[in-house]
Amino acid sequence: MERKRKEDYIIKGIVGSPGIVIGKARVVDRKKIDIFTYRLISETEAPSEEERFKYAVETSKEQCSRAKEDMLSQDAKDVVHIMDAHLLILEDRMLIDETIKRIREEKINVEWALEITMQKLLRAFKEIDDEYLSARDSDIGHVGKRIFRNLLGKKEENFVDLEEKIIVVAHDLSPADTVQMSKDKVIGFVTDIGGRTSHTAIIARALEIPAVVGLEKVTEAVEKGDSLVVDGTTGIVIINPSKAILNEYLEKKRVYESLEKELFKYKDLPAETPDGFRIKVVANIELIEEIPSVLKHGAEGIGLYRTEFLYLNRKELPSEEEQFRAYKGVVEELHPYSATIRTLDIGGDKFISRLELAKEMNPALGLRAIRFCLREVEIFKTQLRAILRASNFGKVKVIFPMISGVREILQTKEILEEVKNELKATGVPFDTGIKIGIMIEIPSAVTLADILAREVDFFSIGTNDLIQYSLAIDRVNEHVSYLYEPLHPAVLRLIKQVVDCGHNGGIKVGMCGEMAGEPLHIPILLGLGLDELSMNALSVLQVKKVIRSITHEESRQLLDHVMGLATASEIRSFMKAEMRMRFPMEFGK
Ligand code: PEP
Ligand code: MG
Numbered sequence: 131m132e133r134k135r136k137e138d139y140i141i142k143g144i145v146g147s148p149g150i151v152i153g154k155a156r157v158v159d160r161k162k163i164d165i166f167t168y169r170l171i172s173e174t175e176a177p178s179e180e181e182r183f184k185y186a187v188e189t190s191k192e193q194c195s196r197a198k199e200d201m202l203s204q205d206a207k208d209v210v211h212i213m214d215a216h217l218l219i220l221e222d223r224m225l226i227d228e229t230i231k232r233i234r235e236e237k238i239n240v241e242w243a244l245e246i247t248m249q250k251l252l253r254a255f256k257e258i259d260d261e262y263l264s265a266r267d268s269d270i271g272h273v274g275k276r277i278f279r280n281l282l283g284k285k286e287e288n289f290v291d292l293e294e295k296i297i298v299v300a301h302d303l304s305p306a307d308t309v310q311m312s313k314d315k316v317i318g319f320v321t322d323i324g325g326r327t328s329h330t331a332i333i334a335r336a337l338e339i340p341a342v343v344g345l346e347k348v349t350e351a352v353e354k355g356d357s358l359v360v361d362g363t364t365g366i367v368i369i370n371p372s373k374a375i376l377n378e379y380l381e382k383k384r385v386y387e388s389l390e391k392e393l394f395k396y397k398d399l400p401a402e403t404p405d406g407f408r409i410k411v412v413a414n415i416e417l418i419e420e421i422p423s424v425l426k427h428g429a430e431g432i433g434l435y436r437t438e439f440l441y442l443n444r445k446e447l448p449s450e451e452e453q454f455r456a457y458k459g460v461v462e463e464l465h466p467y468s469a470t471i472r473t474l475d476i477g478g479d480k481f482i483s484r485l486e487l488a489k490e491m492n493p494a495l496g497l498r499a500i501r502f503c504l505r506e507v508e509i510f511k512t513q514l515r516a517i518l519r520a521s522n523f524g525k526v527k528v529i530f531p532m533i534s535g536v537r538e539i540l541q542t543k544e545i546l547e548e549v550k551n552e553l554k555a556t557g558v559p560f561d562t563g564i565k566i567g568i569m570i571e572i573p574s575a576v577t578l579a580d581i582l583a584r585e586v587d588f589f590s591i592g593t594n595d596l597i598q599y600s601l602a603i604d605r606v607n608e609h610v611s612y613l614y615e616p617l618h619p620a621v622l623r624l625i626k627q628v629v630d631c632g633h634n635g636g637i638k639v640g641m642c643g644e645m646a647g648e649p650l651h652i653p654i655l656l657g658l659g660l661d662e663l664s665m666n667a668l669s670v671l672q673v674k675k676v677i678r679s680i681t682h683e684e685s686r687q688l689l690d691h692v693m694g695l696a697t698a699s700e701i702r703s704f705m706k707a708e709m710r711m712r713f714p715m716e717f718g719k
Contacts, residue, residue, distance in 0.1 A: 433664025
């Protein structure tokens with residue numbers, strides 16, 4: 131790729147792990163492994179090709195086991211299972227047997243045979259259009275590359291004995307590479323591929339190394355010795371920053387780091403306004419690996435555990451036992467806090483291939499979430515059994531997604547009762563008083579909130595979908611994203627209605643959409659009287675800070691004013707001015 135400008139070449143990627151770093155680039159291109167393919171001249175060559183293959187696989191296993199040891203000895207115990215997954219792939223019969231069969235039957239060299247087998251394995255994964263799964267197909271890719279490197283006698287990249295601090299630039303990094311990065315030497319990394327939920331990004335967050343992923347062509351754009359600015363808070367990478375940009379980012383880095391440091395003083399402080407209004411600040415998780423970060427940032431539990439990620443990571447459904455182990459793990463790790471486990475929100479664009487659901491014209495309006503579970507009752511019951519069993523090991527609440535009316539919650543409760551009775555009959559212990567709630571994310575549920583409040587113990591407002599359905603804006607369509615506005619007066623009125631109906635009915639009302647983790651919204655949410663806010667772990671400290679600096683009384687006055695404004699832009703400008711005044715450092719620009 132031709133460099134467009136000598137200085138300040140900016141590329142935008144996906145936020146992998148927050149933080150700002152400035153340093154020298156070291157390009158580690160793991161993409162290009164030149165593979166020679168040739169036919170075997172005589173059959174006698176096949177055994178030695180097989181031997182080479184077996185040796186490369188064994189060497190790969192040893193390297194993975196070593197990486198696992200490293201992970202165990204470092205502060206990365208929660209990601210050890212990734213290396214276990216790599217070791218499992220290295221035992222995979224299809225990978226081993228098919229490659230050997232090809233060498234023998236097609237009389238081709240091992241690299242060629244392995245390449246065909248890997249492509250077949252990857253194709254099977256790629257058939258499923260899902261961000262989480264594509265991250266898993268990269269695990270297969272990492273293992274494949276490792277075997278190729280060993281076949282070609284290439285050395286492992288060494289991230290341990292580095293002489294200077296570097297920012298690693300790579301097409302992709304395996305979790306083993308990432309975990310070997312000493313924080314003293316590797317100060318950041320950027321990759322061509324990967325998404326928010328790719329394992330590499332998860333480990334980067336666990337190790338707290340700033341990272342930007344999914345930059346597409348960063349390995350082509352960066353040359354040896356280039357200097358880089360990596361802004362893991364916005365997903366921006368700047369190659370060869372000019373003096374002016376460099377100074378700007380040095381200042382941004384200084385502000386970011388001092389704010390971060392200052393924020394940790396809120397970790398163990400309650401989320402309470404100066405006049406004593408207490409609100410619960412909890413976190414959303416998709417994966418169990420996120421829990422250490424949740425606790426480190428001072429969240430008081432999990433307000434939304436999106437369990438569908440357990441179902442998406444495979445072709446077969448997870449068994450009751452497997453789910454039970456996962457939920458129990460979460461519940462025990464969270465002790466003494468509680469976990470709100472959401473039942474499967476699958477369907478639409480996230481479907482399990484085994485079920486072969488028809489492609490739908492409007493997936494967001496299709497057979498999704500609770501509708502799917504009420505249709506596939508056995509799948510639903512298996513999950514409910516696993517959740518109930520886990521409730522015996524800590525504090526668990528269950529929440530049901532996409533409830534549109536009263537009939538659905540009645541049907542759901544009936545099924546839950548059946549499962550409870552089955553467990554009782556077989557003497558399986560569970561929390562008989564387990565609290566149940568519903569996500570309020572469809573406008574019809576808002577309209578019926580007073581009646582729904584009689585049926586459940588709590589509400590949690592899912593603003594991601596509530597905004598999509600009330601403003602008629604596809605939440606994944608970038609062409610209408612400019613209309614996606616949490617501060618739209620219609621949205622605020624809907625939220626107010628839910629909170630008021632919930633409280634009149636004597637139940638707690640929380641919020642778990644992205645709206646809840648945005649500091650700018652917090653005074654409004656306080657004024658509305660929400661009992662709980664659930665957000666990504668990295669927003670928790672900032673949100674606590676805002677809560678602790680504004681009185682409930684002030685927030686109610688602010689809300690009164692906001693509810694009188696007619697447009698989202700007026701509300702946004704008003705809130706920005708208000709926050710700028712209160713927090714000049716964070717909202718100054
Ligand atoms: C929501 O809709 O706000 C929500 C939290 O659920 P999800 O983002 O998983 O649809
Ligand atoms: Mg939702």
